[in-house]
Each structure stands twice: as C-alpha cells, then as structure tokens.
Amino acid sequence: MRTFRIAEQFRSWIQAAAVVALVSIVAACGGGGGSSSSNNTLDPLNGGTLPASPTQQPIASNASNTVPITVGRGVQGVINIPTVSVSICAPGSTTNCQTINNIQVDTGSFGLRIVGSVLNSALLNALPVNSIGSSGAQLAECATFADGYTWGTVRNASVGIGGEATSTAIPMQIIGDLSASSVPTRACGSGSAENTVSDLGANGILGIGTSTTDCGATCANAATAATYSNYFACTNGASCVRTAVPLAQQVANPVAHFTADNNGVIVQMPPVSNTGQASAAGTLVFGIGTQANNALTAAQTYTTDTFGDLNNSVYNGTTVQAFLDSGSNGYFFADSSLAQCTGNLAGFYCPGSAQTRSVTLVGLNGTKSAASIGILSAATLFSNTSNYAFNDLAGQIGGNSSFDVGLPFFYGRYIYYGFDLTANGGAAPYVAF
Template sequence: MRTMQSGVKLKGWVKGVVVVALVSLVAACGGGGGDSSSNNSSAAPNSGSLPASPTQQPIAATAANTVPITVGRGVKGVINIPTVSVKVCAPGSTTNCQIIDNIQVDTGSFGLRVVGSVLNPALLGALPNVTSGTQLAECATFADGYTWGTVRTATVAIGGETTTAGIPVQIIGDLAATSVPKGCGSGVAENTANDLGANGILGIGTAPNDCGATCVTTVHNNYFACSGGTSCGPTAVPLNQQVANPVASFPVDKNGVIVQMPPLPDTGAPSATGTLVFGIGTQSNNALPTTVQTFTTDTYGDLNNSVYNGTTVQAFLDSGSNAYFFGDSSLTQCGSNYANFYCPSSAQTRSINLVGLNKASTTASIGILSAATLFGNSSNYAFNDLAGQIGGNSSFDLGLPFFYGRHIYYGLDQTANGGQAPYVAF
C-alpha cells in the first residue's frame, strides 16, 4: 500500500506470495475536484487504443445503507486507494465512539483493521481484548507485508448501518514490534498509518470472517495467543473470535455490498467519488438487475476457472489493489522508478475470460497505459488503466481500475446457515 515500500493487499494467507508494488505520488498539491466522468474516449495519449470505458455512475450516498467512497491524496498520497469513514464504539456504549476517516475499502480481504495510534486512548482502552486462554493477536499477511496487533471487540458503524453487537476487529500496531512472533508474515511491517497508506482496512469481500474453518481446526501463523502481550504462539481460533466482516453483522442489509465508482478519463483524475451500498435486494436502492451477470465463487470471492492467454488462472475483483496485476511477458515493464508496473510504448488492450462456479462466463477487456505516462501528472490519484506484474501466471487481479464506471456486487457466503453461495456480479 505504499510506493517503493509496499505491495497491494490480497487475501492474506489465502493467497500465495506475489510481488507487486503501489505508487505514492507525494506531490505538493494533490487533490481537488476535476471532472472524473468525461473524456472517456478510446484514443490513448501514447497512441494505440483502449477498450471502451464503462459508464455507470454511482447513486447518491444519501440513504442509510450507503456511504461515500473517496479516492484522493488520502493519508500518504497513495494512488487508487478508495476510502470511507468508519465509526468505532466501545461495545454497549453510544458515547465512547470515534469516527475514523481514510479507512481503505478492500473487497479482497475480510474484517475491519484499524491503526491503534489513530484511536483515542479512552476508546482504545475500552475495547475488550478477545482472549483464547490468553490475549489473542493476529498477523494479517498481505502481498508485500503484514499487520500485527491484538484482536479486540468493537461495535462498528458505517453510514447508517451498525453491527448488532460488538465484533472482533484487529487493532494494528498496539503491541510492541519486539512481540512479533517467528512465522508472522513476510515483507515489511505495516503497523502505522504512514506505512499502511491509510488509517485502516475495511475488508468487505465475500467471506464472513477472515480465516474461516481452516483456523478453527488447524493452527496457522495467523492467530497467536500472547502471554502478557509478549510471548506469542500460534493458536486455533473459533469462528466467533476471528476478525469479522462487519457487513455480516448488520441487522438487515447483511447479505452483501455494491461498490459503485464513477467513470474516469483515460489519463486519470485528481480524485473520484463513489458509493458503497450495503445489502443486495434488501432495499429499493440495492436491487440486483436482471441485466447483471452473476458468478458464484469460492468463499473468498475467487473465480478459479478463469482463463488468460490460454492458461487457467485464479481471478478476483479486488478494490484493495490499486492496479490490474497479472503476468504477461509481452508487456514491457517499467524501470526502477516504477518497478513492477507495466510501461508499454503504446496503449494496450488485454482480455480475460472470467468463469464462475456456476459456469457463468464472460470476456472482460481491460486497457493499459504506461505507468510512466500516467504518473507524469503528479496531481492525479485516480487511474482506470494502470497495470503491473503480479509475479507469476497463476493469478489475475482485477484491481480498482476495473471498478471505475461499474457497479460491482459481492454476495456474502451464507452457506453455513443454509443461505446463498458467495458470488460477484457486474
């Protein structure tokens, strides 16, 4: 989540090791309005051609089950970081609360994680520790690094939605760096807002919690029991103590979310404003249209039978990735200034066949411009045709660029209670 310092977030331990990078444009002036809904032409600034851009607009974030999504300079000037504001309260309290801005919207992970240093001491001290014999902590591993901190209970509100009770959340960086146990993640620690590029991560993908049955029955290097907050060993954790997707605990609008982002010009924009809608088919503003194609997925939202360049790949639609990330030796990579991004000499179009477990399939075309060209305008933070290398040919990450001009639906996995199978739709 940081330029030259951090990689894009995937699904923690669910994903294999990949090598990707995010770019931070730390410019003197980085924001401002700008028209992010015009100039969606197929002509590219460095010749070649791009596919036609999708043109859906987000609905107004005025209903109780909505909240605005903002892409802009944010905490550290990291490009393509969609953020919302989240209200965290001590369980049972309506006064000991805090609204935290710049929480990244991540459909590729599950559960709320908040940097401990941005919380008021009175609130932080009132969030009960989740215990598994001793204090429970988590090492959440992402593509380039990890977050380390305690698991605590908090009531979470987003827009007009509030969890029915306290849920487990991760407090990032509230344990000493010396307490990080052997086997915790890889890469660099992302335990401050500066390192993370945001004040936290809101994981609202298809899974109701961040590890599931795997961590109930088997010990992994995800959850740790910490004696005195210092001596930490891996432990199995029941579902009700795992960091939880807040949406699953909303009273009514709990079966999924819709991420709606505006169209962008091909060369990017200083900012973009979208809408996060809670619930699917539960209110008048969140119906699933018959024109939308639905793809059932595994628990974690993956489309494991997709095909790119004749190779079966694991594809996923991940708002927490700031670019398209996939392997393609025909695309020129950038130099060290923008390592791991693609810098083709002309505009490029690539297509992937997305296939759901329900056999639904479609061909999705994406546009790619040179990262060096895009980053030439240091005041832009929103891009719809940025791509980079994922470090292999087995995965295809449809990151935030894919979301611009689309409404993308995520149906939560409710099969444990006899309900719907997880799905994505657009």
C-alpha cells in the same frame, strides 16, 4: 498453501517533487526491461487504443444503507485507494465512540482493521482484548499481505458505517498496539511491517469481500491451525504462539453483522478519464436486493469460493485464479508481451502505446465471459502528480497463476459481492457486474 488472503495491495506513493513507486513484493517479481511510453500530451495513447470505458454512475450516498467512497490523495498520497469513514464504539456504549476517516475499502479481505494510533486513548482502552485458551492469553493476529503484514491484538467493538451498525460488538484487529519485538518472525508472513498510518497508507482497512470471517475453518480447526493459523496466543503481550480460534472470535466482516442489509455490498465508482484525474467520488451500498436502491441488476453473476476467487478463469490460454479486488490499485498479472517500467516505476507496465487485454472470468456456476482491460504506460499516468484516480494502470505479478482485477476495473461499474451464507443454509458467495 495460502489459507489467509487479505487483498494483494500494491501501493505507489506520489510525492510532490517526484514520482516514487513503492511496489509490493509480488508486483516487483520478475524481470524484463522495456521502454516507457511517450508522454505525448497530444496523443497520450501514443497511437494505441483502449477498450470503451463503462459509464455507470454511482447512486447518491444519502440513504441509510450507503456511504460515500472517496479516491483522492488521502493520508499518504496513495493512488487508487478508495476510502470511507467508519465509526467505532466501545461495547455497550453510545458515547465512547470515534469516527475515523480514510479507511480503505477492500473487497479482497475480510474484517475491520484500525491503526491503533488513530484511536483516542479513552476509546482504545475501553476496547477489550479477546483472550484465548485456559490461561487467558491475549489474542493477536498477523494479517498477511502481498507486500507485508499487520500485527496487533483482536478486540471487540461496535461498528457503524453510514446509517448501518453492527447488532453487537464484533472482533476487529487493532494494528500496531503490540511491541514489534512480539512479532512471531517465523510465522508472520514476509515483507515489511505495516503497523503505522505511514506504512499502511490509510488509517485502517475495511475488508468487505465475500467471506464473513477472515480465516474460517482453517483457523478454527486445530489440525490445520497448528500450521496455518494467522492467530496467536500471547502471554502478557509476548511469547506469542500460533493458535486455533473459533469462528466467533475471528476478525469479522462488519457488514455481515449489520442488523439489516447484511447479505452483501455493491461498490459503485464513477467513470474516470483514461489519463487519470485528481479524485473520484463513489458510493458503497449495503445489502443486495434488500431495498429499492440495491437490486441486483448485473449482467453476469459468478459464484466463487468462500474468499471470492474465480479459480477457473483463463488468461492467455492459462488457467488463473482471478479476483475482483478494490484493495489493489492496479491490474496485476503476468504478460511477457507488455514492456515493464524501469527505475522508480519498476513492477508496473510501460507499453509503448495503449494496450487492450482480455481475461475470461469463470464462475463455479459455469458463468463465463471475457473482461477487457485497458493498459496505459504508468510513466504517462504518473507524469501528472496531481492525479490519484486511474482506470488503466497495470503491473506485474509473480508467476502466471493469478490475475488481480484491481480498482481500475471498478470505475464506471457496479460490482456486487454476495456473502458466503452457506453455513446457515443461505446463498453461495458470488461476484457480479
């Protein structure tokens, strides 16, 4: 049972001299060979076809409820990683603050996580570590990813993004501020530690999916937390043991705590070339239906579970758990008819010609529609090492029970995330586009 799902983040690192793909554990699962497609500059589709690209353009990011999204080289040369700037302030202070660039926009996770090394010492030392239990042990979290985990304390901070800010200080994770020796090895997921900017590929993660907390009832309930909680009580930063954590102390979705425009977000990305381009500039809009610039105009609205999953979706006749995830740099799904790349690109798909596939997305409200996706050989796409924005990159995922609709789907679309407000008698969570 997976009780805590931060977005499956599949990363490929582009170096100046060569293409080196470091694909996550999930993406690398499975075998299969298959040839790479031709890098024919006259016909990069190599005789194949791709679905028509959507053409929506992002609105200007100059309103108080907007912030620019940038896809580019970033801090570590990670392809298809959308980033924004986030401001952090010590609780109760308007001066002890810092703005941090290159924070990944991740609609498949929930809560803010900042690499501790990017914070200045005055601010870091002013962020109080949450305590848990009668002994006052430090509260830490192991946030698990498909390709690794982040480990660090839970601290309170005031958060500002664009012209919006949280009404109070909220819990967030400081990545890498605890000794590596304190990691509870048998309870902290699999894969490698991602506790540095180099390992993470960004200065932090902004989780703004449909949930308002990152774990919810599973971690709050002592019976389930004993086995499944990703939170730990650490005595003097060590001897960390799994613990239950009340909702109010769990790492929180910052947007849900804004004083206004706090019921959801809209991720707006521009169209990009089918062969990729160097960068892309989008807009993150806060609130849905709260201002003139954030009306819900989507053609389809799909209600989801708390964590934004469309659990009754269908691909190739098989029921899959589909999710729209800006934190994944490609489409990831299982399809034995698609040739897989080899060598450094193993885990990505390299069909001999451009391909189109269709997944049927099904909401809990019964909304059903087919979403067409295009797939171009990763070898073709990565042959230009100056490009970081791609709308047709895809790779393999372990098993056939999931379909990760990653960032390529976002280009040329407005994708809406309505938060789960049912605990207060509000709207059910949904995604729309």
